[in-house]
Amino acid sequence: MRQKKQLTKKEVSQVAKLAKLIIRSSEIKKFQKQLFQVLNYVAILKEVNTSGVEPTSQVTGLENVFREDEIGPSLTQEEALSGTKNKEKGMFKIKAIFN
Amino acid sequence: MNLAELTIEEAQEGFKKRRFSSVELVKSCLERIKKLDSKIHAFITVCEKEALEQAKEADKLIKQLNSRSLLGIPIAVKDIFCTKGIRTTAGSKVLENYAPVYDSTVVKKLKESGAVIIGKTNLDAWAHGSSGENSDFFPTKNPWNLEYVPGGSSSGSAAAVAADMAIGAIGSDTAGSIRLPASFCNLVGLKPTYGRVSRYGVVAMASSLDTMGSLTKRVKDAAIILKVIAGKDFYDSTTVEKKVPDYLKSLKKGIKGLKIGVPKEYFVEGMNSKVREKIEEAIKVLKTLGGKIFEVSLPHTKYAIAAYYIIQPSEVSSNLARYDGIRYGFPRDKFGDEAKRRIMIGTFALSSGYYEAYYLKAMQVRTLIKKDFEEVFKKVEILVAPVSPTPPFKLGEKTSDPLKMYLSDILTATANLAGIPSLAIPCGFVDNLPVGFQILGPHFSEEILFRVGYHYEEETFWYKEKPKIL
Numbered sequence A: 001m002r003q004k005k006q007l008t009k010k011e012v013s014q015v016a017k018l019a020k021l022i023i024r025s026s027e028i029k030k031f032q033k034q035l036f037q038v039l040n041y042v043a044i045l046k047e048v049n050t051s052g053v054e055p056t057s058q059v060t061g062l063e064n065v066f067r068e069d070e071i072g073p074s075l076t077q078e079e080a081l082s083g084t085k086n087k088e089k090g091m092f093k094i095k096a097i098f099n
Numbered sequence B: 001m002n003l004a005e006l007t008i009e010e011a012q013e014g015f016k017k018r019r020f021s022s023v024e025l026v027k028s029c030l031e032r033i034k035k036l037d038s039k040i041h042a043f044i045t046v047c048e049k050e051a052l053e054q055a056k057e058a059d060k061l062i063k064q065l066n067s068r069s070l071l072g073i074p075i076a077v078k079d080i081f082c083t084k085g086i087r088t089t090a091g092s093k094v095l096e097n098y099a100p101v102y103d104s105t106v107v108k109k110l111k112e113s114g115a116v117i118i119g120k121t122n123l124d125a126w127a128h129g130s131s132g133e134n135s136d137f138f139p140t141k142n143p144w145n146l147e148y149v150p151g152g153s154s155s156g157s158a159a160a161v162a163a164d165m166a167i168g169a170i171g172s173d174t175a176g177s178i179r180l181p182a183s184f185c186n187l188v189g190l191k192p193t194y195g196r197v198s199r200y201g202v203v204a205m206a207s208s209l210d211t212m213g214s215l216t217k218r219v220k221d222a223a224i225i226l227k228v229i230a231g232k233d234f235y236d237s238t239t240v241e242k243k244v245p246d247y248l249k250s251l252k253k254g255i256k257g258l259k260i261g262v263p264k265e266y267f268v269e270g271m272n273s274k275v276r277e278k279i280e281e282a283i284k285v286l287k288t289l290g291g292k293i294f295e296v297s298l299p300h301t302k303y304a305i306a307a308y309y310i311i312q313p314s315e316v317s318s319n320l321a322r323y324d325g326i327r328y329g330f331p332r333d334k335f336g337d338e339a340k341r342r343i344m345i346g347t348f349a350l351s352s353g354y355y356e357a358y359y360l361k362a363m364q365v366r367t368l369i370k371k372d373f374e375e376v377f378k379k380v381e382i383l384v385a386p387v388s389p390t391p392p393f394k395l396g397e398k399t400s401d402p403l404k405m406y407l408s409d410i411l412t413a414t415a416n417l418a419g420i421p422s423l424a425i426p427c428g429f430v431d432n433l434p435v436g437f438q439i440l441g442p443h444f445s446e447e448i449l450f451r452v453g454y455h456y457e458e459e460t461f462w463y464k465e466k467p468k469i470l
Helices: A011-018 A026-049 A077-083 B008-016 B022-039 B048-063 B105-112 B154-164 B179-184 B219-229 B273-288 B301-323 B337-350 B355-376 B401-409 B413-418 B446-460
Strands: B044-046 B075-079 B117-119 B168-173 B189-190 B210-215 B258-261 B292-296 B382-386 B423-432 B433-440
Touching: A011 A026, A011 B337, A026 B258, A026 B301, A026 B337, A026 B355, A026 B401, B008 B022, B022 B044, B022 B048, B022 B075, B022 B117, B044 B154, B044 B179, B075 B105, B075 B154, B105 B117, B105 B168, B105 B219, B117 B154, B117 B355, B154 B168, B154 B179, B154 B210, B168 B189, B168 B219, B179 B189, B179 B423, B189 B446, B210 B219, B219 B423, B219 B446, B258 B273, B273 B292, B273 B382, B273 B423, B273 B433, B273 B446, B292 B301, B292 B433, B301 B337, B301 B355, B301 B413, B337 B355, B355 B413, B382 B446, B423 B446, B433 B446
Parallel strands: B075 B117, B075 B168, B258 B292, B258 B382
Antiparallel strands: B044 B117, B168 B210, B189 B210, B189 B423, B382 B433, B423 B433
């Protein structure tokens, strides 16, 4: 796998950006090491012969669990808005997306 | 006798015979909380007012001979289950001020069965942990020795029941988060079959692995709770149609001739020798009860943790993406270190260029682990194994080494990967700290697990031991 002992600063920053996480510059080194340790450990899976093996994404075997396309009870607008103070005229208020 | 020391079954008997009321029982637990929780820190929220109101209502119904199964029984709920109008934090500062507008299905079913929700218990934030030390609020201590961890992530649920602050508790198990704290606290911990109990309204960790279950003082109590919380749920399409049996019916039928497998790979190198002794003694007891013991092999066991620590963080990175602080809760800068680690590992494993080598590979290994169990269950009916290679460890012992902490799950993650049920039972003490073993079975074999656990319990009585703190 990797010949080094930690991820690069760039790798950690990129992954943090994808996941919308803020990593302070004082923390980056710690995560470079810790993430590498885990990723290095899990690389043991390379030993396993998995040719022709179907991946398992769920263990119930259930498929196509549907319901009738009927409207049922839901949260009221008030309930839906009850978790935040940032709201106006029955809508959530967030930072602007467009300039 | 202090009412808080009762089991669910004993409390039910007491109500029936009019020896005491639900209000008295709940007050007894609340007194215990007041006396001990400043030392143990099992609870994030104690619902004193609501619990006493629920107990009053329960007493009215008890007088009318209402037979709801958990009527008047104080149950603690891991703070990862949504409770309408009651703060639900998932152990995280992100949700420190979050009060759900609905109940999780499990809580709804508990309420419908008459249970009294006494409080919300502490946990590793987002259920990320094996010791309770990753809670964003405070670590829970093990009632058996306050310098030791109670196990995690259902740390508060275990400590609450072990210290008689609740008669039973609900937890979640994604790689051992019920079974490990149960074993570290001398309790019975049930991880049901995946799909047996609804995950609706539970803060999701890894959706293909999360299982909802219980921590109780005795096996019968676990069976009583499972009957209440199991079943198909319209709101969780991964729950199965399969009928919920009466789990108490075949409890006392004995285990003569039962084929019991002991997987050699679970007796890992470096396992504590005293713990190994306890497990071997437990197996001997099962043999004297009539069980037929066979050594079996689950060859892919050593890859389970690696597969788990790819699959789980990947699913975590997806599930925790919803916490943006817009509709509720605080923004993402409030995530603790462990949450950040797991989100980043998952994001990495799923990212382009790495997906095949990590996530896809892990899912294939998962198939092999599942197949190992399927093969073994053709030869034996259940498996018996340790829960942890070590007894409870000291607070702070593993916190500086995330990988070391992850390896605590080495014997428990396999059941979640395969989706099979496992029942953790106390089997003694090592250096005055509790040790447990687990009974694993094929999908939906909870009845057999309870039967084995019950008879073992009736032979060994470990539940009679109580922590000195009480």
